[in-house]
Amino acid sequence: MTILMSSAEQHSDPLYCTEKGLTEISILKSKVEKFLKQIKTLLKVDTAVCAFSKESHVWLSDGFELLKAVSVPNTFFASLERVHAKKEIFLMTHPHYICYQSVVTSHLCASNRLIAFPLHDSKNRCLGHIFCFDQDSEGFDLAIASIVYELCDSFIEQIELQQNHADLKEKYQQVATLNFNQTKFLQVIAHDLRAPFHGILGFSEVLADEYDSLDQASIQNISSYLNDTAKATFDLLENLLNWAMSEGGRFVYHPIYFNLKQSSQIVTSVLSSLALSKNIELIDQIPKDILVYADINMMTSVLQNLVSNALKFTAQDGTGKVIISAQRVGQEVVFLVSDTGLGMDPEQQKMIFEPKLRTTLKGTGGEKGTGLGLVLCKRFVDINHGQIKVESQKGMGTTFTVQLPAEEYILTQEDLTYIHA
Numbered sequence: 001m002t003i004l005m006s007s008a009e010q011h012s013d014p015l016y017c018t019e020k021g022l023t024e025i026s027i028l029k030s031k032v033e034k035f036l037k038q039i040k041t042l043l044k045v046d047t048a049v050c051a052f053s054k055e056s057h058v059w060l061s062d063g064f065e066l067l068k069a070v071s072v073p074n075t076f077f078a079s080l081e082r083v084h085a086k087k088e089i090f091l092m093t094h095p096h097y098i099c100y101q102s103v104v105t106s107h108l109c110a111s112n113r114l115i116a117f118p119l120h121d122s123k124n125r126c127l128g129h130i131f132c133f134d135q136d137s138e139g140f141d142l143a144i145a146s147i148v149y150e151l152c153d154s155f156i157e158q159i160e161l162q163q164n165h166a167d168l169k170e171k172y173q174q175v176a177t178l179n180f181n182q183t184k185f186l187q188v189i190a191h192d193l194r195a196p197f198h199g200i201l202g203f204s205e206v207l208a209d210e211y212d213s214l215d216q217a218s219i220q221n222i223s224s225y226l227n228d229t230a231k232a233t234f235d236l237l238e239n240l241l242n243w244a245m246s247e248g249g250r251f252v253y254h255p256i257y258f259n260l261k262q263s264s265q266i267v268t269s270v271l272s273s274l275a276l277s278k279n280i281e282l283i284d285q286i287p288k289d290i291l292v293y294a295d296i297n298m299m300t301s302v303l304q305n306l307v308s309n310a311l312k313f314t315a316q317d318g319t320g321k322v323i324i325s326a327q328r329v330g331q332e333v334v335f336l337v338s339d340t341g342l343g344m345d346p347e348q349q350k351m352i353f354e355p356k357l358r359t360t361l362k363g364t365g366g367e368k369g370t371g372l373g374l375v376l377c378k379r380f381v382d383i384n385h386g387q388i389k390v391e392s393q394k395g396m397g398t399t400f401t402v403q404l405p406a407e408e409y410i411l412t413q414e415d416l417t418y419i420h421a
Contacts, residue, residue, distance in 0.1 A: 028162065029059075029067065035155050036061035039132065039148050043115065043141075046134035049108065052119075053077050053127050060108070072107050079103045080116075080129050087124070089149050090116035090131070092139065104133065115140050117152045121160055128156075199229055253295055253383055260290045260335060263300040264324050267307050274308070278316040278365055282307070285325040292333040292404050298380040299404070302388075305373035306337040306400050312363035313398070314341035320364075333406045338399040344392040352390055353378040377402075 036048040040061060051058040054077065057069045083100045084090045090100065092113065101114050111133035119128040130152055203222045211219070264286045275282035292299070307322060314320035319340070326335035342364070344352070352374055377400075381388040385405055392398035 028159065031155070031158060031162075032059050033061065033067040035151070036067070036130075039130065039151065042144050042148055042151075043132055045113075045115075045132040045136070045140075047109075047111075048130065048132045049104075051077055051080065051129045051131070058108075070108065076103070076107055077129070080131075081118075081126055084116060084118060084129075085126050087118055087120045087126075089145050090118070091142075091145070100131075101133075104131065111135065112137050113139065115145060117149055119152055119156045121156055130155075197233070200226060200233075253298075255293055255295050255384065257291055257293050258296045259288065260292050260299075260326055260333065261286050261288045263296065263303050264326075266300055267304045268324070270304065271307055271311060274311055275322065278311060278314070278320070279318045280311055280314050280316060280320040280322060282311070283321060283323045285323060286335065287326065290326050290328060290333055290335075291406065293407055294384040294386070294404050295380075298384060302377045302380050302402065303335075303337070305377050306402075309373060310337055310339035310341065310398070310400075312365070312367050314339045314364060316364050328406055329403075331405065331407055333404050334401060335404075336399055336401050338397065340397040343394045343396050343398055344390070345394050349390050349392055353388070 032050050036050060036059070040046070040048045047060065047062045049058050049060050051072070054074070055072075056074060057071045058076070060068045060070050062068075080100065080103060083096045083103065084094070091097070094100070097114070100116065101111065104111065104114060112135045114131060114133040116129055116131035118126050119130060121127050203226055207214075207219070207222055207226075214222075264284050268282055268284045272282060303324070307324065310322040314322055322337070322339045324335070324337055326333060328334075354375070378388055381402055381404075387403045389401050390398060391401070
């Protein structure tokens, strides 16, 4: 049984059922069938119907054994609600009884007598109607009708509890999976932090204890190693901190119009020494007139991570190139970071933006990495209402494409919820 609702209502209504599982749907249908049989017996009526809000069908129980789903127009429930939305028993004495009966007659069948009970949830929202009818001319027993009215309250409470239980179970599974993935992810981070610190401690101890016995070349080599390792470790810690802050909702999203060339110049200036040391040509082809509407700090971080990643996996034999480019396409700005590096297979591309446990890949200069920078890129691009994708071929290089709005983006409540999630 599926309750159809708009996307805005799907996450708030306790009766909303997605395809979480046929088990939950089957249980709900069984409850409806059992309840309709019960009130038919109490009221001594031939037919009982359950109509839920925004359903394309109603559930009908008549003289046959099985519960039947009967198709009705999407306006059926609205028609019933216009006639009778109050939380009260709907009897023949009601001023709109004829109107209600005519709606039922036009979509189901004619009747001589009819009684209805609106179904209200704990927030007093009308979520459905139970109505019973047949061709008998005798009126309904008011005492029995009052009992059925109370049973309707119990019925809707059961459905709410069932749906709440299903929602809580799904959220628990999501949190458990998230915690497991983050634990595994942090294990990788801890492993990759431990390794460089062993090197730093070891070589710094050599400098401290054996400085007088070392020649100038050895001291230079150790110093260069310590500097490179410290820089790489700092970059890893910085990305880890940024990722943790973004996951905790501590980043302030502050979009402005800015020239993308500003970010590319900062990044190329910072990473030019790395490109030079690896004998890689770093080319900035972003035009000076490309304006984008985004958070400049987040986008500079995205660009720096993508370029740093490209330099890490590009050959250092003098043939390697890393190219940054951008263009305006309709209402979007598209920028690309392309390299002639190692490339990735399809399986690696599927996992590239996921913070999951995976084998740490070494760069062409022996650099280590966890992929955390790319996870951060995805998070920042999402916050800025953009998209990021990767195209790569093993041994042929990689291209990351980022699409961002060129015009001001109108935030919805859903957007605000995501940003602070």
